[in-house]
Structure formats: C-alpha cells, structure tokens
Amino acid sequence: MPNVHTKKGVLLDLPYKFNGFAFEFIARSKYDNLILVRCEDESFFLSLVEKDEKFLIKADKLTRPTNVKILQDAMKAFVEKNSLAITFSTINSKKNHLKRRSKFLKDIKDFIGFKSKSDFEIEIGFGSGRHLLHKAKENSQKIFLGIEIHKPSIEQVLKQCQLQNIENIMILDYDARIALEVLESNSVDKIYVHFPVPWDKKPHRRVISRDFLEVTLRILKRGGKLELRTDSENYFRYAYELFLSLNRCDFSVKKNINIEVSSKYEDRWKKMKKNIYEINLTNLENSSKKEICEIEDFDIEVDFKRIYKNFTNKTIKKDGYFVHFENIYKIDNNSGILKLSFGAYDRAEHKYLLIEGGRASYLPNRVLPIWQNRESNKVVATYLKGFLDE
Numbered sequence: 001m002p003n004v005h006t007k008k009g010v011l012l013d014l015p016y017k018f019n020g021f022a023f024e025f026i027a028r029s030k031y032d033n034l035i036l037v038r039c040e041d042e043s044f045f046l047s048l049v050e051k052d053e054k055f056l057i058k059a060d061k062l063t064r065p066t067n068v069k070i071l072q073d074a075m076k077a078f079v080e081k082n083s084l085a086i087t088f089s090t091i092n093s094k095k096n097h098l099k100r101r102s103k104f105l106k107d108i109k110d111f112i113g114f115k116s117k118s119d120f121e122i123e124i125g126f127g128s129g130r131h132l133l134h135k136a137k138e139n140s141q142k143i144f145l146g147i148e149i150h151k152p153s154i155e156q157v158l159k160q161c162q163l164q165n166i167e168n169i170m171i172l173d174y175d176a177r178i179a180l181e182v183l184e185s186n187s188v189d190k191i192y193v194h195f196p197v198p199w200d201k202k203p204h205r206r207v208i209s210r211d212f213l214e215v216t217l218r219i220l221k222r223g224g225k226l227e228l229r230t231d232s233e234n235y236f237r238y239a240y241e242l243f244l245s246l247n248r249c250d251f252s253v254k255k256n257i258n259i260e261v262s263s264k265y266e267d268r269w270k271k272m273k274k275n276i277y278e279i280n281l282t283n284l285e286n287s288s289k290k291e292i293c294e295i296e297d298f299d300i301e302v303d304f305k306r307i308y309k310n311f312t313n314k315t316i317k318k319d320g321y322f323v324h325f326e327n328i329y330k331i332d333n334n335s336g337i338l339k340l341s342f343g344a345y346d347r348a349e350h351k352y353l354l355i356e357g358g359r360a361s362y363l364p365n366r367v368l369p370i371w372q373n374r375e376s377n378k379v380v381a382t383y384l385k386g387f388l389d390e
C-alpha cells in the first residue's frame with residue numbers, strides 16, 4: 001500500500017484544488033486524521049497520522065480507490081501543495097499521469113436491480129483472472145461479472161480486458177458475500193468459486209457459508225449452477241456439510257477432474273500432487289422476488305457537539321446484525337465523522353457517516369439495501385437522536 005513519510009509541517013487550510021484533485025476537509029481524531037479527496041471519478045480519504053514531529057500519509061483502507069495511480073497522484077499532490085519534506089516514500093517516482101477509471105470497473109450500485117439480457121455468469125475471487133478471461137473470450141454471447149477484493153489482481157485483470165478488447169466482462173471491487181445480496185432473484189446462470197481461501201483459523205471469513213448458499217439459491221435461475229473447486233480437504237468437507245443442509249437443490253461431487261482452463265493456484269496444487277475437489281450445485285426452483293430493503297435517509301436534526309462529547313467505542317449486538325461505533329473525527333465544533341461497522345456478523349460493512357449542518361449522511365457511498373443494513377441503520381438513527389445510551 002503506498003505511503004509517504006514527511007517531516008511535520010503546517011498544513012494549509014482546506015478546501016483547495018490542486019493537480020486535478022479537490023481536497024475538501026480534514027477530520028481529526030485521537031489516532032489519525034482523514035482528508036476527503038475528490039477527483040473526476042472518485043471520492044476517497046487520505047489518512048494522515050502525526051507522530052514525533054513526522055507525518056505518515058497513506059490510503060484509508062475503507063475508501064481506497066481501486067486504481068492505485070489515482071491514490072498515488074492524490075498523495076503527491078497533497079504533499080506538494082503543503083510543501084512537506086519527504087523523508088521516505090513508496091510511491092513510484094516516475095511521473096504519473098492521472099488515469100481515468102476503467103470502463104470495465106463497475107460500482108456495487110450498478111447491480112441493485114440488475115437484470116442481464118444475455119446469460120449471466122459470475123466468478124468470485126478470480127485472482128489472476130485466467131479462468132474469467134478465458135470464459136469471457138470463449139463465450140462472447142454471455143456477460144461475465146468478476147468479483148474480487150484484492151486490488152492488484154483487479155488492476156491486472158482490468159488491464160487485460162482493455163488489452164484483449166474483451167467487451168463482455170464487468171469487474172467489481174467488493175466483498176462477494178455482500179455483493180450477491182443485492183442481485184435480483186433468478187437472475188444468474190452460473191457462479192464459479194475456484195480455490196477460495198480456506199481460512200482454517202478464521203472460518204467466519206470464508207466465502208462459502210450457510211447464508212451465502214441461501215443467497216446463491218435465490219439469485220440462481222432455475223437450473224442455474226454453482227461450481228466450487230478446492231484443494232483443501234478440510235474446506236471441501238466443511239462445504240459438503242453445508243450443501244447437505246440445503247433444501248430444493250441437487251449437488252454432485254467430483255475428484256481430480258480437469259476443467260477447460262486451469263488457474264494459477266490449480267497448477268500449483270497439481271504440481272504438488274494435491275487432490276482437487278469439486279462440488280456442483282444446481283438450483284431446482286424459482287425463488288420469490290427479492291425483498292425491498294429501502295434504507296431511509298436520516299431525516300433528523302443531529303447535534304454533533306453532543307455526540308462528540310459523549311462518544312465511546314461501543315458495539316450494539318442484535319439478532320443477526322450489529323453496529324460498532326468505532327471512532328469519531330472532528331472537522332470543526334459542529335461537524336465531523338463517525339466511523340462505523342455494521343450489518344451481518346460475518347459480512348460487516350464499514351462506513352463513514354458525515355455529520356454536517358445538523359444532518360447525517362454516509363460518505364462517500366450509501367449503504368447497500370440489505371435487511372441487516374436496514375436494521376443496523378435504525379440503530380444508528382436511534383443513536384443519532386441520543387436515545388441509545390442505555
């Protein structure tokens with residue numbers, strides 16, 4: 001992750017515009033500071049940590065843009081504008097040209113209510129993209145969506161889409177476990193999950209879970225399929241138990257069967273003579289329409305001063321969802337930012353809530369319309385009104 005260390009300096013008052021970026025405000029907390037940056041296609045925070053007469057400027061993990069060049073250019077512009085003396089930097093010293101967002105890179109909002117006219121297949125955790133790119137090239141009549149969280153892999157595959165002129169691919173930088181929830185029922189023909197991280201020590205981070213499979217059955221068309229391949233016997237046994245617990249589906253197991261294209265991981269495991277397990281699930285029924293989970297805007301007067309004065313780090317746990325009030329940042333006496341995580345226990349969303357002029361709104365993105373978020377949002381509303389101190 002790019003970062004720049006500088007000598008401590010006196011920061012200019014915000015807002016200002018410089019080298020294609022708008023630097024809008026700085027919000028300060030006990031631990032770090034957030035600087036809101038906007039450019040043509042993106043809004044994100046830079047994080048600035050002050051320590052021992054030094055500044056450390058880095059990306060904010062929650063809002064970081066997929067294109068690392070945009071981030072690096074924003075960091076350079078901030079340092080240059082404030083005439084900060086660099087002591088160490090991991091930023092590429094070559095002159096960067098601000099790159100536009102790739103047309104293949106989509107936003108999660110694009111998939112709310114999305115219905116593809118052509119056959120629609122999804123690959124979760126595509127890594128090097130070998131399988132995804134191959135499938136898209138071989139099946140130009142179908143639309144493919146690749147979902148990944150590893151930004152360098154996403155950047156590489158975006159480049160390949162451009163270079164190979166592959167028009168039927170969409171890429172989404174999002175946790176697939178949350179992303180699938182927004183898709184329409186009966187809208188997907190096939191889902192590939194190839195060699196997911198086994199997470200033996202942190203099973204709650206696994207892609208496959210009971211909830212994930214329920215959502216999969218909902219979004220798959222009748223006759224639609226999920227293909228899971230893994231080299232981990234432990235993961236296979238875990239997944240097999242979950243598949244067994246499902247209703248209204250059909251599944252089969254294969255062992256050491258090759259598919260048309262072998263991924264990077266698969267090649268490695270084959271060289272090591274590991275077994276490759278495959279589970280194929282077929283959905284047998286139509287599902288009912290997706291529940292509409294409108295998330296209400298906060299139509300209330302919010303007193304930032306009171307919230308700032310009383311803030312403590314705390315977690316509210318409910319049945320099926322939670323809200324964690326993690327940190328608070330002050331922009332000025334009447335405005336600031338709450339850092340929150342909330343939603344389903346195994347698929348938390350992390351968000352910033354800007355409180356300004358007595359109003360609260362999520363920044364830079366809204367909250368996805370899924371029921372755990374809707375319920376969490378109600379807890380946040382109660383908190384903002386000042387009724388959550390019991």
Ligand SMILES: C[S@@+](CC[C@H](N)C(=O)[O-])C[C@H]1O[C@@H](n2cnc3c(N)ncnc32)[C@H](O)[C@@H]1O
Nearest residue numbers: 125126127148149150175176194195263264265
């Ligand atoms: C072991 S790699 C396998 C990559 C590729 N499928 C292959 O076979 O070479 C697992 C990939 O899943 C991605 N991943 C893990 N959790 C994810 C999630 N919740 N949503 C989307 N991608 C995820 C990781 O970033 C990683 O690239």
